[in-house]
Amino acid sequence: MTETLFSNLAIFVLSLLVGFEVISKIPSTLHTPMMSGANAIHGVVIAGAIAIAAAANTPAGYILTFIAALFASANVFGGYVVTDRMLRMFTPAAAPPSLTASVPAAIKPGKSS
């Protein structure tokens, strides 16, 4: 019992450290998609909903399973879909007519967005 707890605690603490390390490298440009993506990751709570479904055998158990499943799936499906929607919009410049570009850039009618 305590052995499991200890290894779980170790996993928890090390994951926190990995999280700090990885997340602090993410630029502020991407903070919203990153938070939304992290949101999707905590949708893994659906695994917990499955676990309590497997153990449920009372009315209270069924109700809590339903609530947990409802909440967790909204979280996990919605989280990944909305993050992907946001990240799809982040595009690099399509041939930016910068100052180094030659004069015709000014003559070309703007490409419609």
Added chain:
Amino acid sequence: MTPFAFIVGVFYLAAAVFFVVGLHQMRTPRTARRGNLISAGGMIIAVGATLVYAIALSNSHPLGWIALAAGVILGGGFGIVRSRSVKMTDIPQLVSLFNAVGGGAAAAIAFADFLSRDVSAGLTPTTSVPVVLDVIIGSVSLSGSLIAAGKLQGVIPGQPIQFPGARVLNVVVVLIALGAGAATILLPASWPLLLVVLIASVLFGVLMVLPIGGADAPVVVSLLNAFTGLAVAMAGFVIDNQAMIIAGALVGAAGTILTLQMAKAMNRSVLTIMLGGFGTGDGAEVTPGTSTTANVREVTADDVGLQLAYARHVIIVPGYGLAASQAQHEVAELAKLLTDHGIDVKYAIHPVAGRMPGHMNVLLAEANVPYTQMLQLEEANPAFDTCDVALVVGANDVTNPAARRPGNAVSGMPILDVDHAKSVVVVKRSMSPGYAGIPNELFSLPQTGMLFDDAKKALGDITLSVKQYVTT
């Protein structure tokens, strides 16, 4: 450990690797989308392994599985439909809503696990402590995030809501939650006590977020994101699921980092934000111009158009006002017109612009602004030195040069060095001070021109004017 459990554990480890690699790929816009898909792959592995293991070992009534399936279909359906239809300006509410349901699910899991155990002999602290922590954090996250989402959506007033005795009530509620929690751990376990913990924690979540102003939303959403992550990790302890512990810890770290960064960028401590009541929230623009207007030079849209048409380097500084008047498409149109005529246009984006960390970047990306034009604070500041025109739209405190001096409300706040530009144009409705409540010294500098108008209308007028000067 049975061989079966070992194999499931290996799958969880693989899922954790996918999560970390996925997050790691989010460090550049180029690889970010792939990162999210990798993370989704990890999710499929973790959920798949859990499902196989649970079905194989289950001795439950089919009703449990029916309840699960019903919840997944309804919840998943809602999540997908809502995510596809949500407007980009409403992303913060949706993120907050997902925080709420994640926390709620974690609390429900702990409660269900508690009920399914034989508690007559008492629980060991190794079980009861995570159960209580999970119920407390998960419930606070559930109700707090719902209130935050309501404030962001405008269903609940954005202004800090306070009433006499709120502090006392807060303390009482916390004491009840902690007391009942301690009793659940120390006394022979009983579910009514755990229910008291749950109700008191839900109440605390409401009381915690109500007094926080709408302008502090970025910090609150980040903090509740961290809470939800921790609640999920605690749920992982309760049911001994390593995938949940790892994922929860990663999210907890992400939320914590963002909370600290946001608080720093707003020049506030997390503690003062949580104590609430200081911020003016959405009402900031309401007070009419009372500050000094003596040295202010007013300009017209036509003046600005002329200036921009003959500039070489232009930096646009979008702020909350731009998002509020939904003018991101107008600003992108103006920028595109300028770039098409060989003018270098960049956006300088302060970390707290918008309604959640990095929100402004998403709004601009939606308006087809390439991410290569979006400069973060550190990249933007050197660029102002060579900038001909800085166009400030709806940003205020984050441009106030007074921040470099000690002794005022914005002292020490990281700002954009807009005053280093040769010429500055500020589009704003009035001279009203920003969130910090002090006049912006940028507005009275000799090189600054003020264009008093709504962001959307002003940008449209400027675009028309620029067209006159550049098309022929």
